[in-house]
Amino acid sequence: MAQAPASNLLFQGSDWNFETLARTYDAIEEIALNELGLDVYPNQLEIISSEQMLDAYSSVGMPLMYQHWSFGKRFVFEDHFYRKGQRGLAYELVINSNPCITYLMEENTMALQALVTAHAAFGHNHFFKNNYLFQQWTDASAILNYMEFAKKYIAKCEERYGTPAVESILDSAHALMEQGVFRYRRPPRLSSAKERERTRERLEYEEQTYSDLWRTLPPTTESSDPTAVERDISERKKELNLPEENLLYFLEKTSLILEPWQREILRIVRVIAQYFYPQRQTKVMNEGCATFVHYTIMNRLFDQGKISEGAMLEVLQSHTNVVFQPGFDDPRFPGINPYALGFAMMQDIERICTNPTSEDRDWFPEIAGSGKWRETLLDAWANHRDESFILQYLSPALIRKFRLFLLTDEADEKYCEVASIHNERGYEAIRTALARSYDIGANQPDIQVMDVDLLGDRHLRLQHNVKNGVLLDEDNRDATLSHVRHLWGYDVSLEGVDAESGDTLYECTTAELSE
Amino acid sequence: MPNFIDRRLNPKDKSLGNRQRFLKRAREELKRAIKEQVKSGKIADVDAEHNVSMPARGVSEPTFQPASNSGERKHVLPGNREFAPGDRIPKQGSGGGAGRSGAGTGRSEDEFQFVLSREEVLDLFFEDLELPDMVKLNLKESVAFKRRRAGFSASGSPMNINVGRTMRNSYGRRIALRRPSRRELEAISDEIAKLEAKPDAGTKYQKRIDELREKLERLERRRRRIPYVDPVDIRFNRFEPQPLPNASAVMFCLMDVSASMGEREKDLAKRFFVLLHLFLKRRYERIDIVFIRHTDEAGEVDENTFFYSKQSGGTVVSTALEEMLRVIQERYPAREWNIYAAQASDGENISGDSEVCASLLSDELMRLCQYYAYVEIIDERETEIFGATDNGTSLWRAYRTVDSEWPNFQMTRIARPADIYPVFRKLFGKHSTMQLRK
Numbered sequence: 001m002a003q004a005p006a007s008n009l010l011f012q013g014s015d016w017n018f019e020t021l022a023r024t025y026d027a028i029e030e031i032a033l034n035e036l037g038l039d040v041y042p043n044q045l046e047i048i049s050s051e052q053m054l055d056a057y058s059s060v061g062m063p064l065m066y067q068h069w070s071f072g073k074r075f076v077f078e079d080h081f082y083r084k085g086q087r088g089l090a091y092e093l094v095i096n097s098n099p100c101i102t103y104l105m106e107e108n109t110m111a112l113q114a115l116v117t118a119h120a121a122f123g124h125n126h127f128f129k130n131n132y133l134f135q136q137w138t139d140a141s142a143i144l145n146y147m148e149f150a151k152k153y154i155a156k157c158e159e160r161y162g163t164p165a166v167e168s169i170l171d172s173a174h175a176l177m178e179q180g181v182f183r184y185r186r187p188p189r190l191s192s193a194k195e196r197e198r199t200r201e202r203l204e205y206e207e208q209t210y211s212d213l214w215r216t217l218p219p220t221t222e223s224s225d226p227t228a229v230e231r232d233i234s235e236r237k238k239e240l241n242l243p244e245e246n247l248l249y250f251l252e253k254t255s256l257i258l259e260p261w262q263r264e265i266l267r268i269v270r271v272i273a274q275y276f277y278p279q280r281q282t283k284v285m286n287e288g289c290a291t292f293v294h295y296t297i298m299n300r301l302f303d304q305g306k307i308s309e310g311a312m313l314e315v316l317q318s319h320t321n322v323v324f325q326p327g328f329d330d331p332r333f334p335g336i337n338p339y340a341l342g343f344a345m346m347q348d349i350e351r352i353c354t355n356p357t358s359e360d361r362d363w364f365p366e367i368a369g370s371g372k373w374r375e376t377l378l379d380a381w382a383n384h385r386d387e388s389f390i391l392q393y394l395s396p397a398l399i400r401k402f403r404l405f406l407l408t409d410e411a412d413e414k415y416c417e418v419a420s421i422h423n424e425r426g427y428e429a430i431r432t433a434l435a436r437s438y439d440i441g442a443n444q445p446d447i448q449v450m451d452v453d454l455l456g457d458r459h460l461r462l463q464h465n466v467k468n469g470v471l472l473d474e475d476n477r478d479a480t481l482s483h484v485r486h487l488w489g490y491d492v493s494l495e496g497v498d499a500e501s502g503d504t505l506y507e508c509t510t511a512e513l514s515e
Numbered sequence: 516m517p518n519f520i521d522r523r524l525n526p527k528d529k530s531l532g533n534r535q536r537f538l539k540r541a542r543e544e545l546k547r548a549i550k551e552q553v554k555s556g557k558i559a560d561v562d563a564e565h566n567v568s569m570p571a572r573g574v575s576e577p578t579f580q581p582a583s584n585s586g587e588r589k590h591v592l593p594g595n596r597e598f599a600p601g602d603r604i605p606k607q608g609s610g611g612g613a614g615r616s617g618a619g620t621g622r623s624e625d626e627f628q629f630v631l632s633r634e635e636v637l638d639l640f641f642e643d644l645e646l647p648d649m650v651k652l653n654l655k656e657s658v659a660f661k662r663r664r665a666g667f668s669a670s671g672s673p674m675n676i677n678v679g680r681t682m683r684n685s686y687g688r689r690i691a692l693r694r695p696s697r698r699e700l701e702a703i704s705d706e707i708a709k710l711e712a713k714p715d716a717g718t719k720y721q722k723r724i725d726e727l728r729e730k731l732e733r734l735e736r737r738r739r740r741i742p743y744v745d746p747v748d749i750r751f752n753r754f755e756p757q758p759l760p761n762a763s764a765v766m767f768c769l770m771d772v773s774a775s776m777g778e779r780e781k782d783l784a785k786r787f788f789v790l791l792h793l794f795l796k797r798r799y800e801r802i803d804i805v806f807i808r809h810t811d812e813a814g815e816v817d818e819n820t821f822f823y824s825k826q827s828g829g830t831v832v833s834t835a836l837e838e839m840l841r842v843i844q845e846r847y848p849a850r851e852w853n854i855y856a857a858q859a860s861d862g863e864n865i866s867g868d869s870e871v872c873a874s875l876l877s878d879e880l881m882r883l884c885q886y887y888a889y890v891e892i893i894d895e896r897e898t899e900i901f902g903a904t905d906n907g908t909s910l911w912r913a914y915r916t917v918d919s920e921w922p923n924f925q926m927t928r929i930a931r932p933a934d935i936y937p938v939f940r941k942l943f944g945k946h947s948t949m950q951l952r953k
Contacts, residue, residue, distance in 0.1 A: 018519055018521075022519065045517050046521075046522045047521045047523055049523050052522060054530075055530045058530055067532045070537070070576055072532075072533030075530045075537075099518065106523055163536070328593060328595075330594070336593060404591055405595040407589065407604065408587065408588075411585045411586055417603050418603070421599060426600065433589045445579045447579060468586045470581045470587075472581065473580040473583075476580045480579050
């Protein structure tokens with residue numbers, strides 16, 4: 001009624017203002033909620049300049065972040081490439097929080113703003129709110145408060161203990177960030193500030209009243225026989241909850257040299273790593289979901305006559321750029337593009353549901369021809385991560401479309417061998433291998449704390465379970481180990497053990513490194 | 516209806532602190548890199564732009580990373596056109612298809628480079644030598660200036676008035692302000708005279724005459740108000756002093772390369788020569804460097820050999836001086852060249868030769884040289900013993916006699932990089948050549 005009768009368009013031309021943004025948002029919301037059945041956190045859209053976008057980029061996309069030189073380094077790199085025109089900025093950035101914050105760049109045209117709104121404020125937002133990993137592992141309503149606490153806390157530490165001291169702890173913690181997540185049990189929720197304060201007070205009290213003298217009391221029983229020693233070891237391991245794969249957690253709780261504030265900093269880094277862990281496991285799904293949502297919504301808006309052909313062309317051009325997948329021999333090939341793969345798979349699911357071939361009926365008997373593509377997608381978005389999603393839904397048709405093939409690469413060989421291609425015999429193998437390549441658990445070095453002799457020389461023993469003979473890059477390994485040593489305070493050794501045979505492949509200790 | 520927030524007006528540079536922290540770290544890296552380049556590069560290259568690539572040790576962020584050259588792995592890649600199962604693809608290092616597929620690993624940060632300007636390089640270079648500001652003042656000072664025409668200015672001394680330009684301005688102004696010309700005035704007064712000369716002037720033409728008189732008076736007033744030449748017209752020739760590089764100079768680097776000159780000694784010597792080169796380069800249009808090294812025999816060599824060859828043997832210092840004399844006579848006549856020489860040595864010499872050196876200097880070389888600096892590189896432990904005394908090696912004692920005779924001869928000792936600059940200032944300070952030392 002309020003709209004001009006002559007034209008049904010939401011906007012004309014490329015300029016935007018808050019009125020058109022709001023009008024377009026409402027039209028998008030209508031489709032997202034009612035037609036696609038999305039379920040989202042309340043949205044907060046923030047208009048920022050390109051420099052602010054660079055800022056946000058470089059502090060891992062968080063609106064509030066503590067200060068550290070590595071973020072400055074990232075800024076300088078990004079800025080450098082941006083100015084040289086080698087790399088464009090993302091059109092959007094979205095934060096998994098409640099309300100869900102989406103950044104819109106002021107330089108975007110109105111058509112792009114609409115695209116970004118559909119992509120981020122509905123696609124990503126829905127995914128964050130509904131995917132089981134995010135539900136289990138992150139607390140969207142607490143993260144912003146927590147980040148604010150972290151920023152203030154670290155600033156306070158810098159004031160009190162000096163920037164270099166804080167920086168060196170952060171450096172070491174960052175090096176272990178990827179080893180700082182719980183993979184199998186659900187992490188404790190971010191506690192409220194009050195509760196944290198109480199824990200800290202308790203900790204301080206314990207430290208004040210701790211008396212080292214008790215440690216020197218002679219042991220009551222002589223445990224010289226070997227079985228008793230062994231029992232001691234196993235008891236000690238049990239007490240320390242070993243083996244432990246969360247190195248940062250272990251160091252935070254057990255290190256003998258860290259001050260309470262240093263432990264708190266480790267905790268902050270760990271919490272942030274944990275918060276981003278689901279994102280790393282759902283790149284394909286998350287981007288695929290957002291891309292599928294914006295593609296569907298923009299097309300729907302066009303069908304309704306609400307955006308012009310010109311705007312739609314611009315949208316399609318951006319869309320095509322985003323889902324472009326160069327072949328492996330293309331110089332632009334950066335790996336498999338998660339946008340391309342995710343979007344293609346989700347479109348494929350829609351096709352299988354509505355217009356299946358006989359092959360699809362063989363492969364996906366439950367959904368083929370059901371017509372319920374919205375429900376199927378909503379279910380997939382909620383209940384899968386990249387690995388399981390690909391394992392379940394990558395169809396032969398798509399393998400052919402992408403012309404995927406599987407290479408086996410053995411370090412000693414001069415050749416890579418083509419194991420499977422996109423044919424009848426290859427589908428299963430390719431699907432399994434691709435799914436596996438998205439399994440962080442399988443692809444990241446598996447490093448665990450095995451043992452430590454707290455009453456002896458306090459030597460910390462780590463073990464790297466080597467899978468398929470993939471070792472660690474040595475320079476990085478040694479440098480990272482010395483960061484572990486820095487946090488632990490005593491010598492640290494790392495033993496590489498073959499996961500299948502149990503043979504020791506290598507061993508290194510920080511005692512050798514320092515020489 | 517969503518919540519829109521305009522953040523564009525928020526304070527900018529949220530990451531300024533982060534960037535400063537990064538640059539502080541990077542600076543340490545750059546300093547190290549420059550030091551490395553000074554050590555291994557050519558002397559003349561120090562004073563140039565440098566590319567210093569990052570990342571380097573201080574700004575890397577290590578993590579546990581799988582090594583790309585071990586174990587067996589599987590890659591799924593898109594875009595197969597010709598392969599069938601069982602085909603083999605040769606691995607081409609890390610390029611090609613195979614090695615690159617670890618999606619997301621291995622960021623390409625290596626391409627990132629800092630380009631340092633000459634000034635920044637020098638800043639970093641001198642930072643290590645301490646006292647950066649003084650050196651810049653000193654080095655940038657030129658000896659002679661020549662005044663060169665540099666356009667016009669609105670102020671200056673009467674001597675420099677540019678008449679042509681001034682008159683042109685005045686003419687333009689007169690046209691613009693419509694200053695009545697003499698011809699106009701003359702025409703009117705002529706007409707008045709003509710009218711007055713007529714017989715019935717008093718009656719018939721009186722009105723016209725009055726008009727003309729009035730007009731004449733108005734024009735004359737206007738002429739008085741608009742001067743022929745106004746102060747604003749005046750332009751002066753402007754001159755700018757331009758530094759005048761005085762001809763050309765040659766710098767002799769003499770170094771003892773006998774076994775006692777180790778890595779540390781050579782590095783100190785090199786830094787000293789670099790400093791000398793920078794200094795001379797600002798004074799002279801053209802500067803040559805001659806490297807002469809000696810053991811018990813001397814020879815002219817290129818820079819690389821000078822600093823890096825591992826020849827060794829006994830020590831006869833005078834051979835180097837003779838070689839220098841020979842080169843001067845052959846290629847650098849003292850009339851056309853400003854000759855500088857710096858000799859670095861640890862002071863050891865074969866017995867009896869030091870006196871030969873002293874007389875060679877006194878009798879021949881000092882007359883040809885603009886300046887001769889002798890730097891003795893000593894052990895850090897010796898600084899305390901030798902610091903302020905005349906005691907020392909035979910060479911040192913022999914050179915003392917030259918020192919007392921010739922004001923353009925200077926000698927000193929260094930033991931640490933930090934000594935170089937103060938010593939350099941002592942040797943090449945503004946007035947050092949003027950002072951006569953007792």
